[in-house]
Amino acid sequence: MTALEGIAPVAPARRLPLLDALRGLALFGIIQINLPAFLVGPDPIYALLGDHGSRSDWIAFVLDVLLIEAKFYPLFAFLFGYGFALQWQGMRRRGQAPQPLLIRRYGALVALGVVHGSLLFFGDILTMYGLCGLLLIGTAPRGARMERRRVLIWLLFSLLLLAVQLFGPDAPAAVAATDRDALDQALAQALAQLAHGPFIAAAVDRARLYAVNQSYQLAAFLPQLLFFMSLGACAARLRLFARPARHRRIWRTCLVVGLGIGLPVNILLAACEARLAQPGGAPALVVVATEGLYPFACLLTPAYVAAVVYASLAAARQPWLGVCIALLSRLGRLALTNYLVQSLGMLLLFSSIGLGLADRLSLVELVAIGFCACLVQTLAAAFYLRFARTGPAEWLWRRFVYG
Numbered sequence: 001m002t003a004l005e006g007i008a009p010v011a012p013a014r015r016l017p018l019l020d021a022l023r024g025l026a027l028f029g030i031i032q033i034n035l036p037a038f039l040v041g042p043d044p045i046y047a048l049l050g051d052h053g054s055r056s057d058w059i060a061f062v063l064d065v066l067l068i069e070a071k072f073y074p075l076f077a078f079l080f081g082y083g084f085a086l087q088w089q090g091m092r093r094r095g096q097a098p099q100p101l102l103i104r105r106y107g108a109l110v111a112l113g114v115v116h117g118s119l120l121f122f123g124d125i126l127t128m129y130g131l132c133g134l135l136l137i138g139t140a141p142r143g144a145r146m147e148r149r150r151v152l153i154w155l156l157f158s159l160l161l162l163a164v165q166l167f168g169p170d171a172p173a174a175v176a177a178t179d180r181d182a183l184d185q186a187l188a189q190a191l192a193q194l195a196h197g198p199f200i201a202a203a204v205d206r207a208r209l210y211a212v213n214q215s216y217q218l219a220a221f222l223p224q225l226l227f228f229m230s231l232g233a234c235a236a237r238l239r240l241f242a243r244p245a246r247h248r249r250i251w252r253t254c255l256v257v258g259l260g261i262g263l264p265v266n267i268l269l270a271a272c273e274a275r276l277a278q279p280g281g282a283p284a285l286v287v288v289a290t291e292g293l294y295p296f297a298c299l300l301t302p303a304y305v306a307a308v309v310y311a312s313l314a315a316a317r318q319p320w321l322g323v324c325i326a327l328l329s330r331l332g333r334l335a336l337t338n339y340l341v342q343s344l345g346m347l348l349l350f351s352s353i354g355l356g357l358a359d360r361l362s363l364v365e366l367v368a369i370g371f372c373a374c375l376v377q378t379l380a381a382a383f384y385l386r387f388a389r390t391g392p393a394e395w396l397w398r399r400f401v402y403g
Contacts, residue, residue: 017312017325017326017329018241018244018308018309018312018325018329019079019082019083019241019332020328020329020330020331020332020333021308021312021325021328021329021332022075022079022241022305022308022328022332023076023079023331023332023333023335024327024328024329024330024331024332024335024378025072025075025304025308025328025332026072026075026076026079026332027331027332027335027338027339027342027374027377028370028371028374029068029071029072030072030073030076030339030342031342031370031373031374032064032068032366032367032370032371033064033068033069033072034121034123034342034343034346035346035366035367035369035370036048036363036366037123038121038122038123038346038350039191039194039350039358039366040187041122041190041209042209042212042213043183043186043187044276044277045061045064045069045363046061046273046276046277047183047184047187048187048362048363048366049061049277049363053363054362054364056362056364057362057363057364058274059364060363060364060366060367061273061274061277061363062270062273062274064363064367065266065269065270065273065274066266066267066269066270067266067300069297070294070295070297070298071297071298071300071301071304072301073125073225074224074228074298074301075301075304075305076125076129077129077132077224077225077228077229077232078228078229078231078232078235079232080129080132080133080228080229080232081136081228081229081230081231081232081233081235081236082232082233082235082236082240082241083232083236084102084133084136084229084232084233084236085147085232085233085234085236085237086236087102088102089236098137099137101401101402102133102137103134103137104400104401105133105397105401106129106130106131106133106134106137107130107134108130108397108400108401109126109127109129109130109133109397110126110127110130110131110134111130112126112130112397113125113126113127113128113129113130114127116340116343117207117210117213117214118206118207118210119203119206119207120206120340120343120344120346120347121206121343121346121347122206122207122209122210122213123213124210124213124214124343126339127214128214128217128218128221128222128225129225131218131222132222132225132226132229135226136226136229136230136233147230147233147234147237148234150230150233151227151230151231151234154223154224154226154227154230155227157223157227158223158224158227158295161220161223162292162295165220165291166288166291166292188359191358191359192358192359193205194350194351194352194358194359195350195351195352195356195357195358195359195360196352196356196359197352198352199351199352199353202351202352224295228298238250241309244309244312244313245313251305251306251309251310252306253302254302254303254305254306255302255303255306255307257299257302257303258299258300258301258302258303258304258306259303261299262296262297262298262299262300262301262302262303263300263303265293265296265297265299265300266297266299266300268289268293269290269293269294269297272286272289272290272293273290276290308325308328311324311325312325326382327378327379327382328378330378330381330382330385331374331377331378331381333381333385333390333391334377334381334384334385334390334391334394336391336393336394336397337391337392337393337394338377338381338391340393341377342373342377345373349369
């Protein structure tokens with residue numbers, strides 16, 4: 001996404017390839033979540049397993065929970081906040097008022113998110129990013145101390161909201177076990193409608209799911225996003241990614257947190273979600289444990305960030321690492337374009353307006369499609385950027401904002 005880190009690059013005086021590489025890595029993870037989500041809607045992804053999922057599908061499901069699920073949206077949000085702070089600081093140094101330009105920028109992002117979510121993919125995140133950007137403008141701190149306080153406030157708010165979700169009147173322990181037969185039947189009908197039914201009916205249903213999803217995100221997801229964005233704004237003051245070699249202690253800490261805490265948490269979460277996926281339901285304790293562990297799945301994300309940073313630092317000694325970082329950075333430079341193209345590809349792949357494969361693909365096939373799609377996008381981005389400086393979606397967005 002570099003004025004809007006995590007989503008699309010702005011036009012800075014000089015680029016930071018490390019940030020672009022992190023965006024590229026995140027795109028590889030995001031598509032692995034969006035592909036099955038496009039099919040199951042608000043239902044759990046394990047619904048795609050059915051009662052007789054193959055061993056390869058179960059392995060793909062467990063690895064998805066362990067390594068991908070809830071690991072990359074925090075990275076996008078962190079980079080968004082990092083870029084917001086860079087742009088805010090840069091405009092203040094030049095004596096410009098940042099509010100008018102940023103309001104246009106994030107207002108345009110909200111509008112783009114509405115179109116994207118209504119027409120392509122109900123799980124759109126652009127709308128929420130635009131709204132969070134507008135909130136950041138209204139609450140922009142005037143110093144490092146206030147930025148740290150904002151991080152703490154949103155963290156506490158997120159934890160309070162989690163406690164309400166776990167122990168409130170609609171707590172998971174009070175929810176009846178899912179009827180797997182009814183879930184499987186409803187999903188089969190929805191997939192058949194998507195793959196072979198009238199396209200207009202599926203489009204109307206997709207717009208309805210988008211509205212429901214945005215309402216849920218506003219109520220339960222917004223504080224988490226603002227926490228990660230505020231954390232990214234604090235990191236921008238340290239210029240973590242401009243001078244990564246100066247912050248080796250931070251990267252070591254990221255590895256320790258990610259591997260020492262995040263990995264065990266995600267192993268436990270994967271075990272709980274695998275139990276939930278078993279026919280017959282799961283004990284209330286497993287349901288509560290799953291809901292309680294899910295917000296902490298992001299503790300593995302710092303290890304991913306540290307791995308990319310260390311790879312970039314070692315690129316001078318290991319040329320193949322330099323090639324990988326360069327390719328990821330090409331993919332990340334076109335993050336907004338690639339994100340939208342992924343959604344368009346899902347529509348053409350799954351729906352009746354395209355190939356209509358919604359009811360024919362297994363979970364492991366979705367994983368393979370996601371990886372191959374990102375690999376093709378990486379090579380296409382490397383070729384495209386030989387002739388252009390920015391992607392078509394980024395160019396249109398920038399033309400609207402800057403004129």
